[in-house]
Amino acid sequence: MTESLEHFFTNKFTCTTDEISEVVKHFKYVEASKGEVLIEDGNVCRYLYFVIKGCLKANFIDANGQETIRYVAFENQLISSIHSFINQTSSNEYITVVEPSKLLAISYTDFKLELSKSSLFKDFYIKMLEITYLNNHWRIETFLRLDAKQRYDYLLKNDKRLVQRLSNKNLSHFLGITQESLSRIKAKK
Amino acid sequence: MTESLEHFFTNKFTCTTDEISEVVKHFKYVEASKGEVLIEDGNVCRYLYFVIKGCLKANFIDANGQETIRYVAFENQLISSIHSFINQTSSNEYITVVEPSKLLAISYTDFKLELSKSSLFKDFYIKMLEITYLNNHWRIETFLRLDAKQRYDYLLKNDKRLVQRLSNKNLSHFLGITQESLSRIKAKK
């Protein structure tokens, strides 16, 4: 069950298989069905998830019930309500299951323990934050530079999975526009 | 000259003054005048800057000469073209001086050396990435949830310095709108 996470580690670090299994053993296998809410707005996020198979989203829902999507994780990606997880404070976003998923989850307690014990784990955390940074960077850049149609085209070119595997509704909430606008953008092509 | 960086460390970590000076000694004092370009689009970013006094921006300029601003650093904040600095690859953004500034700069060479030697420095880097994460997070959130006027009001409420110390032009480029739109938003108040 943990092969893909082990693979994730071997890809990103120079370390022995013993070191990897030392870290990976703290992750527990979980299955989650579509629509399941893993972390609720207002609660403290106690887990960091690695996606073996499936798809999760980090999303907000505002006072009018309007949804927006900050981040989407597919296979071999990590997801958490990072702010809440890091500081063990109340989360302002949800983590929701988009496709039936197989996951590996590590609790904050284990995470923190490993972080203080293992130098490799510290490197893992740094790598995770760096990957997250790159992701956030292009997100901000596309919002600053591009209008809705251009953002859609950007995804088509650079992250096709989002267009292919998300519903129009989810994709529009990821792009920060309405379903209707996305429908029109796709029709115009 | 290094007092404020030392203070930055003492605020964020539990460490001795010896440990701090060990890290801080790698930062070199630099002065920079308004309009100066510290890192150019297309070049590799070799420095990470800490702002003692003044203001820097991380900005893009597109093919039509249109500017957008990803991030603004005031006193006691760090700034770099992080993507480029981390991987020593070509930067897709500029770092430009907004107000005459007093800075502390660390080179990538020293940064990497410290990172491999010092556990405190690793913690410093983790903290830096976490702070950066929080900043990127609210940026993405405001782009997703809010229109231009609401984003302006958000800054007024949560980060007034940006409204007070940036020119309208810079502020509009930070908000991802035109100067004219910002003028109208301010007039409507």
Place this chain on the structure above:
DNA sequence: CAAAAACATTGACAAATGATAAATAAAATC
């Protein structure tokens, strides 16, 4: 499989934002 619910598309209209241009105002430069 049928009914219900959720999702997707389309049209009409309103509101927000961008583009362009012109007129002041402010700042930088000599």
Place this chain on the structure above:
DNA sequence: GATTTTATTTATCATTTGTCAATGTTTTTG
């Protein structure tokens, strides 16, 4: 301090995007 450049505001008009409503299409569920 006068001149030049840059920034700001205001107006007009075009375009994009949002809102609301109607309809058709899928998906879910019993």
